[in-house]
Amino acid sequence: MHTTLAEILENLNAGLLWVTHDGTVRFANAEGSLRTGLSTGGRLYDPDLLRAVTAAVAGRTTSQVASSGRPPHPGGPVPALACRVVPGLSRDDAFVLLRDQGGSDPGVAFRNLMQVIRTDLAAPLRETQATLAALDGVAADTMAPLLQRVDDMTQVLDKLVDLAGIWSSGSLLANDRIELWPLLQGAWAELQPLAQDRNVKVRFRSAGDLSNLATLYGSENWLRRVFLECLEAAVRDGRPGSTVLIEHRQLGPRAVIVFHDSGVFARAVREGVALDAPDLATATPGSAGRPPAREHISLQLCRHILSLHGGQLREEHEDGVRHFVIDLPTGAPAQTADPQLDMAQAQRYASDLAALMARARRQAAAH
Amino acid sequence: MKRVLIVEDQPDIRKLIRMTLEFEAYEIHEADDGASGLRMALALQPDLVLLDVMMPGELDGLQVCQRIKSDATLAGVRVVLLTARGQTRDREAGQRAGADEYLVKPFSPLQLIDTIERLTTAA
Numbered sequence: 001m002h003t004t005l006a007e008i009l010e011n012l013n014a015g016l017l018w019v020t021h022d023g024t025v026r027f028a029n030a031e032g033s034l035r036t037g038l039s040t041g042g043r044l045y046d047p048d049l050l051r052a053v054t055a056a057v058a059g060r061t062t063s064q065v066a067s068s069g070r071p072p073h074p075g076g077p078v079p080a081l082a083c084r085v086v087p088g089l090s091r092d093d094a095f096v097l098l099r100d101q102g103g104s105d106p107g108v109a110f111r112n113l114m115q116v117i118r119t120d121l122a123a124p125l126r127e128t129q130a131t132l133a134a135l136d137g138v139a140a141d142t143m144a145p146l147l148q149r150v151d152d153m154t155q156v157l158d159k160l161v162d163l164a165g166i167w168s169s170g171s172l173l174a175n176d177r178i179e180l181w182p183l184l185q186g187a188w189a190e191l192q193p194l195a196q197d198r199n200v201k202v203r204f205r206s207a208g209d210l211s212n213l214a215t216l217y218g219s220e221n222w223l224r225r226v227f228l229e230c231l232e233a234a235v236r237d238g239r240p241g242s243t244v245l246i247e248h249r250q251l252g253p254r255a256v257i258v259f260h261d262s263g264v265f266a267r268a269v270r271e272g273v274a275l276d277a278p279d280l281a282t283a284t285p286g287s288a289g290r291p292p293a294r295e296h297i298s299l300q301l302c303r304h305i306l307s308l309h310g311g312q313l314r315e316e317h318e319d320g321v322r323h324f325v326i327d328l329p330t331g332a333p334a335q336t337a338d339p340q341l342d343m344a345q346a347q348r349y350a351s352d353l354a355a356l357m358a359r360a361r362r363q364a365a366a367h
Numbered sequence: 368m369k370r371v372l373i374v375e376d377q378p379d380i381r382k383l384i385r386m387t388l389e390f391e392a393y394e395i396h397e398a399d400d401g402a403s404g405l406r407m408a409l410a411l412q413p414d415l416v417l418l419d420v421m422m423p424g425e426l427d428g429l430q431v432c433q434r435i436k437s438d439a440t441l442a443g444v445r446v447v448l449l450t451a452r453g454q455t456r457d458r459e460a461g462q463r464a465g466a467d468e469y470l471v472k473p474f475s476p477l478q479l480i481d482t483i484e485r486l487t488t489a490a
Contacts, residue, residue: 177420177427177452177460214425253424331401332376332421342379344473349383352476359477360390 005116015081015098018088021057023050026093035081035098037070049096052085056094060087060296069098086113089120117164125157152294159229159297166222166304176220180213180248180255180330183220187227191235200238202231206248214250214330218309223328226305229298230326233264250330257326258316264324265299265313302326369487370394372413374404374431375449376422380472384417384449387476388483401426408435413444414487417479420450420461429464436465445486449474 009016015032019025023044033039044050046067055061062085069079084097095113132151135143188202195202204210216223234244245260303313311328371393375381381397388395396411398404401422408416408431416435420428428448435441445467450457453471461469468482 175452177429177457212430215427215430217421217427250425329423330425331423331427342377345380345383348473349387349476352387355477356387356390356480359480363391 005120009116017044017096017098019044019053019094019096021054021092021094023053032096032098035069035079044096049083049085052083053094053096056085056087057092062086067098089116114164117160121157122161122165125154125161128154129158156294156297159294159301162225163297163301163304166301166308175217178216178218178220178223180216181210183216183224184227184246184257187224187231190228191231194232195235198235198238199240200235201243202234202246203243204246204248208248208250210248213248214255216255216309216328216330217332219305222305223309226302226326229302230259230264230324233295233298234259234262234324237262237264253330255328255330257328259324259326261321262324265295265302368392368394369415369483370396370411370413371483372396372398372404372407372411372416374398374401374407374416374422374428375419376400377419380419380449383476384479387479391480391484393483400424401428401431405431405434408441408444409438412441415445415447415483417447417449417483418466420448420452420457429460432461432464432466447479447482447486 009018009027009029015035016027016029017025017032017036017038018027025038025040025042025044028036028039028042038044044053046065049065049067052063052065055063065083065085067081067083069081071078079100081098081100086095086097088094128150132147132154135147184204188204206213234246238244244262247258247260249256249258299313306312306326306328309328311326314325314327316323316325369392371388373381373384373388373395375384375397376399378399381399385395385397396407396413398407402425404416404418405426407413416431418428418431422428426434428450432446432448435444435446446465447468447470448461448464448466449470449472450461451472458469467486470479470482
């Protein structure tokens with residue numbers, strides 16, 4: 001294992017077990033060993049936990065399991081553990097994050113995991129994508145299925161790295177002035193080849209003038225990414241020959257973009273990634289028709305980007321029809337009141353005050 | 368007396384602008400967002416509008432400026448954009464919107480008064 005990765009895992013506040021699909025421990029940090037008595041080479045003893053690991057490996061889903069730990073001393077009370085099982089870094093492993101039931105900081109381990117993804121996956125992913133681009137067309141017939149699978153995987157990893165990159169930071173946000181319609185049009189232009197392949201059309205509608213919609217402020221790159229992800233999900237979910245209706249509504253100081261009767265992220269939502277949950281939600285393991293990891297990660301990515309812009313994703317139901325909604329504040333975000341700028345402006349006023357008064361006196365004398 | 372409309376969402380900045388203008392003889396009006404600023408401009412027919420660029424709501428300063436400049440009934444209204452966004456592309460966006468002047472925050476109150484005087488005298 002990479003020494004940096006070992007260092008990070010060892011220093012998690014939570015106990016951690018890195019296990020293979022059959023529950024064999026690949027790595028346990030000190031806290032994890034202390035709480036469970038397991039170490040490298042040992043095997044999970046709790047059948048519920050083992051099932052959750054199997055599901056995490058097979059379906060790339062996360063889940064919560066209540067388990068029991070090792071007593072602090074022989075004959076002592078058996079501690080109850082809250083275990084969070086998340087897919088691991090390869091296809092056949094998973095992480096089990098352990099803390100006492102009622103632990104108060106469930107986000108630390110996840111944030112550390114995001115750090116690992118950011119630091120260890122980004123560069124190899126870029127190299128793989130470059131290699132794939134170079135291979136494209138070289139062995140088209142024989143290698144096509146394999147290349148397609150690798151390409152799919154790198155796309156998922158790409159989304160994951162982006163998610164990890166933006167997860168813990170609001171500082172990535174720029175303060176661009178963004179015109180909504182050109183942004184939507186640009187994203188749609190990028191998705192058109194996919195839509196043509198799948199024979200899905202998209203129609204945009206707005207009560208106002210589409211070319212003169214309210215402006216947004218924030219990161220043009222990240223918001224473009226949200227529209228790309230949502231449009232892609234809509235196109236992938238659309239039936240061949242169907243048309244996806246996307247409507248823009250300006251509701252006071254908010255722009256609302258509605259994907260009518262669309263399956264955008266529907267499977268991910270159904271599987272338990274609640275749109276209004278504050279953290280990665282648990283997913284039901286073992287169900288048929290599970291959404292691909294791509295959809296889960298896209299949903300999380302979009303949700304996080306929008307929350308950094310003061311917006312949200314939500315579902316609306318109307319006469320049994322499901323609409324998927326992007327809701328964003330328009331104009332300058334409320335938090336742009338900048339105390340430093342206020343202070344700088346006040347200082348400029350103070351430095352000009354004497355001159356302003358002298359000028360006023362001169363003008364009064366002249367009259 | 369020249370009529371000046373301040374359109375600025377931040378109360379402290381609005382107050383500082385008002386205090387600055389009160390050194391001169393202006394009739395001062397205030398709005399705290401773009402939509403109400405545009406409504407007041409149509410109603411008041413000010414000589415000059417001091418317009419913040421980044422404001423919450425349906426219309427930001429650039430859009431208000433565009434609408435003022437494209438409205439024949441407001442043909443004589445001068446617009447000064449006040450903004451913390453001082454990059455070249457921001458200034459160019461201000462020019463495209465039709466602004467008569469573009470001041471970057473923190474702006475000099477003396478410069479502000481000189482600018483207003485120049486534009487309203489020339490009008």
